[in-house]
Amino acid sequence: MDTNFAVFTDTRDNLIIENDGFYPDMSLEGLTDRFAIDGDIKQSLLVSFIKLAMSRCNEALKTNKKQWLQKGLTELKEVNPTHTLGNQNESEMLYTNAVYFAAYAEICSTQDRSQRHLVEAAERLDRAAIYQQKSTYALGQLSGHGKIQVRLL
Numbered sequence: 001m002d003t004n005f006a007v008f009t010d011t012r013d014n015l016i017i018e019n020d021g022f023y024p025d026m027s028l029e030g031l032t033d034r035f036a037i038d039g040d041i042k043q044s045l046l047v048s049f050i051k052l053a054m055s056r057c058n059e060a061l062k063t064n065k066k067q068w069l070q071k072g073l074t075e076l077k078e079v080n081p082t083h084t085l086g087n088q089n090e091s092e093m094l095y096t097n098a099v100y101f102a103a104y105a106e107i108c109s110t111q112d113r114s115q116r117h118l119v120e121a122a123e124r125l126d127r128a129a130i131y132q133q134k135s136t137y138a139l140g141q142l143s144g145h146g147k148i149q150v151r152l153l
Contacts, residue, residue, distance in 0.1 A: 015043065017050050022065060023058060023076050024092050026050050026099055035104050046107070053102035057095065057139060064143045079142075094142040101135035 014029040028046055031037070037046070058065075068079055076091050083090035108128035 015047055017047060017054065019054060020058065022069075022074070023054070023061075023095055026054060026096070030096065031100050031103055034100055035107075037104075037107060041107065046103075049103040049106045050099065052106060053099045053135070056102060057098045057135070060139050061095075061143060091142060094138045098135045098138035098142065101131045101138065105129070105131035105135060 014027055017026045017028070019025050028043065028050065031046060031050060068076075073079060076095055077089040079091040081089070085093060105128045108124045108131065
C-alpha cells in the first residue's frame with residue numbers, strides 16, 4: 001500500500017494532498033468547507049486525518065482499482081464518465097465523499113474525551129459512527145456493491 005501522499009500549498013489557506021494519480025487529490029479546504037471543525041485542531045492534524053482516510057479508502061478499493069486498470073482506465077473519473085452530477089463526475093464525487101466522511105469520523109472520535117459534559121462526548125462518538133457509515137456507503141456505491149453495513153465495536 002502506497003501511503004506517500006505529498007502535500008503542497010495551492011493557495012495561502014488551502015493545502016492539497018496529492019493522491020496516487022488514479023484517485024483525485026483532496027484538499028484541506030474541501031474538508032473544512034463541509035464540516036464545522038473546531039478551530040483549535042491543528043492544520044497538520046487535519047491533513048493527517050485526510051491522509052489516513054485516503055489510505056483507507058484506497059485500500060478498500062484496491063481490488064476495484066486493479067480491475068479498472070486492467071480495463072485500461074487510468075483515472076477514477078473514467079470509471080463512469082457519462083455519470084455526472086452537475087459538472088462533477090459521480091465516481092469522483094463518491095470517492096471524495098468517502099474520504100471526507102472518513103476523515104470527519106476520525107476527527108469526531110479522537111477529540112478530547114475528558115470534557116465536563118459526557119453527553120457531548122457521546123454525541124461526538126455517535127456522529128463519528130454515522131460519518132464512518134456514510135463513508136462506507138459511498139465506497140460501496142463506488143465499488144458497485146450498494147449499501148454495505150458496518151458497525152463500530
